[in-house]
Amino acid sequence: MPEATSHLTPSRRDFIGGATAGLLAGLPVAASALAAADHPDAELIALGAEYCELEKAYARLCWADDDCDKRPGKAAAVVFFKATCARMEVVCDAIIDATPMTLEGYRAKARAARANLRDEPEPGSDGEAILYSMICDLLDGEG
Amino acid sequence: MRTETTRRSLFGAGAGLMLLAAQAAGGAKAAELDGELLALEAELQALEKEADAAAWSDDLNRILDRYWQIADRIGAIPARTPEGIQCKARVLRSVRNMLVVEDESDHISRHTLGLVRDLLGEG
Numbered sequence: 543m544p545e546a547t548s549h550l551t552p553s554r555r556d557f558i559g560g561a562t563a564g565l566l567a568g569l570p571v572a573a574s575a576l577a578a579a580d581h582p583d584a585e586l587i588a589l590g591a592e593y594c595e596l597e598k599a600y601a602r603l604c605w606a607d608d609d610c611d612k613r614p615g616k617a618a619a620v621v622f623f624k625a626t627c628a629r630m631e632v633v634c635d636a637i638i639d640a641t642p643m644t645l646e647g648y649r650a651k652a653r654a655a656r657a658n659l660r661d662e663p664e665p666g667s668d669g670e671a672i673l674y675s676m677i678c679d680l681l682d683g684e685g
Numbered sequence: 686m687r688t689e690t691t692r693r694s695l696f697g698a699g700a701g702l703m704l705l706a707a708q709a710a711g712g713a714k715a716a717e718l719d720g721e722l723l724a725l726e727a728e729l730q731a732l733e734k735e736a737d738a739a740a741w742s743d744d745l746n747r748i749l750d751r752y753w754q755i756a757d758r759i760g761a762i763p764a765r766t767p768e769g770i771q772c773k774a775r776v777l778r779s780v781r782n783m784l785v786v787e788d789e790s791d792h793i794s795r796h797t798l799g800l801v802r803d804l805l806g807e808g
Binding site for chain 2: 630634635637638641642648651652654655658659669670671672673674675676677678679680
């Protein structure tokens, strides 16, 4: 990850410590680095995209959170998994705090929520089916 | 976040709602395109009030059965207007209220509450 000018960077380092910063090289590019575009929701859109990538990383690495799983590379995976989780917390909060100014901003939030849902919920699943349906409406058929 | 402060100072917290309002289809169009959704929401909100007032009884079971039947139906109908999407946001809030969701710290709860807040202009 490039040396970020992001205001989020200090928080990330507070969370995970500088020693793991190198491991974050594989994580998505810092949101603010992508937010240079002249768009009212540029930062929110970048945060949404980063959150979706973090969800994928989380899914790939969640085995590291299983004490019974002893596959090779576990120690590094645990560090990377914790870094991913810490970054997800920061990005999740930033997405929720942002007020969308455009439809694309709403869609960025909807994509992040859909990524967190992962699979289409069954009807009757505690409101998640309605959430998913609302997300699909906002994304207007986007795959 | 830094840009958030700027946005709010420029547009105010209700800007998201203003955006939706600007794109709103209008009452007549919403009624035409999302009439079933809006009618179901009205029935669902009435049932929520009935459930709040009802003592534990067979009548409450009937109310709740109908409530969840409508909630499932709303989740199955696509919204075609901003009013329809806002209708789903209100329904989502009602459903979470009926479920008495106490732990709202997980990511999906936070995303849900954030989206509902934005869509209903309560930022």
